[in-house]
Amino acid sequence: MVDLSVVLGGKAGQGVMAAAGIYGRLAGRSGYDVFIRNDYPSLIRGGHNFCEIRISSDVVYSSYGDVDILVCLDENTYDEHVDAVGDGVVVVDGDFGLEGLEVPVSSWVEELDAPDIVLNTGFVGVLAYLTGFGFDGLVGVLRDVYGDRAEVNVEIADKAFSYCRDNFEKFVDFRDVGGARPFLSGNEAVSLGAVSAGLDLYIGYPMTPTTSILHFLGEHKDRLGVEVVQPENEIGVINAALGASYAGARSMAATSGGGFDLMHEGISLAGISETPVLVVEGQRAGPGTGVPTYSSQADLLSVVNAAHGEFPRIVLAPGDLKECFYLAGVGLNLAWRHQTPVTLLMDSLLCESKATCELPLESIEEEPAVLSETDNGYSRYRDTESGVSPLRFPGEEDVVVKNSSYEHDISGITTEEIDMVSLMQDKRLRKYKGIREDLSGELAVNVYGDSDIGILTWGSTKGSVLEARRILDEEITVVQPLVMKPFPKKELNKICSSFSCIGSVEANSTGQLATLFTDKTDNEIDEKFLKYDMRPFRPNQLASEIEERCLD
């Protein structure tokens, strides 16, 4: 087995993430598992950006904190990370005057009279050589990514390769073993899942960490059959999404905690007007503006309780790329099946990290909406056993379709009648029965392992926990709820009743999943493992803490 951790860093504006992306794709194409975490501050030029790249011939769930190869596009990267490099190597530019494998990349940029940005490709060339990837493979990725602008990149990569061949030994030998896999981010997986479930309109206001959904769908809208619109603010977003759904278009919106706060009134409106909508909430470090570009899992309780009043809601929380794709698709379909708002709760680490993944494309298809068959006397809010009234849309013959934010009668006309208000409230809440049925069993909770030590976790943190599980000598059982609302009490009671110790691992300071779990199930949490320094749990450290507190 080959397993490698690389850190590639530089200033914002030097193309650090682009370089890591090229290298990640090269590794993915060559048949390896790749995981990349981006670490960047909230600025455009300067500062310090770096990517943790992990490549393995086995499955990869997260990055580690240690470094086998450090690639420095600037001197600051050396200072920041050199202490984490154990027996590995450090790659530096010949101009830095620092200790390591010195490569004159900046002089090649000058020599070729190339734009400064191609320095990053020079370093990718060095990295590709050092890790055993072939030159032709790298050229293939460069041509695919840069198109017309590839030539100068190919030239500098060529210089890097020849230079390294003449001067250095390879550090590790990843040969091309075939079996290229797509290399994508959580945001991209979510986008594709929603598209598979028939997304017609994506409507978004830029907010880290979900902005790249807007970019990705904007770039590929024709290929994916999605209209993309950026309105004036998040309140405009949610109201426009509801207007579109009302008129028959499947809509999705995405934001982060602050934007989602603004959307609360619209979520409540979706609840009472029974309008389908899927909203992605990518958590970042808060409260307030918080630390915009870093990850956190501190919005859980706010999101499951979002917006005023009582109405059926669904909150889904994926933990890896496959789940991002699948739950986005399921979420959009459920929004339409039950005519109620669905929130997909993500976090920066999940939204923006990139990994190789075979998406379960066949698992999601567009589910047609329940349409009314009667042509005369259509009632938008007809009372039914399931609580779901058949849909019709404006523009169709012989119907008047009235959605309303006021409490209303079956035709959508405002009411204050005691009996009608109760009937409508009962009708809406009755949907929970069907929702629970749809979200039960394996769909609701993932279980990894079979021992009497349970570790509860959710979202992106699952990756670190699964890595920690590998390291531990003793078996632990990882329990990951995928549905946060309605909370899978029955499933969790069944899974957790036999545990002798239950720990919870999450990226917040109060243990929100632990709170929900204790509140909703018959179990207690024995040990909380909390981290709120905005960086992922490091598998080695987590493993030793679990060992210390749950396994003695």
Added chain:
Amino acid sequence: MSFDLETDATNTWCPGCGNFSVLRGIKEGLGDLFNKDYMKKDIVISAGIGCHAKIFDYLDLNGFYGLHGRVPPVLMGVKIANPDLTVIGFAGDGDILNEGVSHLIHAAKRNLDATIIIHNNRVYALTTGQFSPTSPKGFKGKSTPEGSPEEPLNPLHLLIGSNASFIARCYSGERKHFKETFKKAVRHKGFSVIEMLQPCVAFYNTWDYYNDRVVKLTESDHDPTNKQLAWKEATYQEDRIPIGIFYKEQRKTFTENLTGPKPTDKKQRDIKKLLKKLS
């Protein structure tokens, strides 16, 4: 032929409310349009929250009764989903000039193909009498017993500045004039807004005030393609309040400017090919 737009909702406006003539003007105006080239099934209305919004229940039309101030984005969503629909929004002065003012400005800037009626009674009525963004300075409401400390906002000036492509003012006391202006607003391709001067008999009874001052603009004395002139005419003067169409222009609408696949199109979705590109 006549069109019955009645619903079985009980009308709860105060007797003498200026909203009655809006309702009647809308019904008559739509009747005329349905007799020509519009179809009832293609009309979608939306309303904010306030006395104005009760009109939603009194019209047997498709619609989405939205939240306070949020009519423009709801209509935008409807229009993106199905550009063949004709969308009409009802808003109040408090509703769309306070709570929803950003949406109004941006819908105008985008030239969303929608018609918005701003029922301007210059007071918060359903919340029982506070000053609104269009109340005169010194307005004695329940929250400002000594008088409002703010100068009012002129909605038409705001709309001129926001590039609305059809800007008009009407008056509840001139129903036929409203009906005709409303039909032109609906026929206008782009963002058309009518400020409806509408007395509130309970909290700000302006019937006499307007009856003494309202004058109709005619095509012979006003050129609606001249923005500077529109600005000047739209100013409330002490002794003269013009009604009519102040400004109009033709330019591409928001949905015409969108470049992506329409939700109503037959879709080709090529995820597999895209994933190949991402490998």
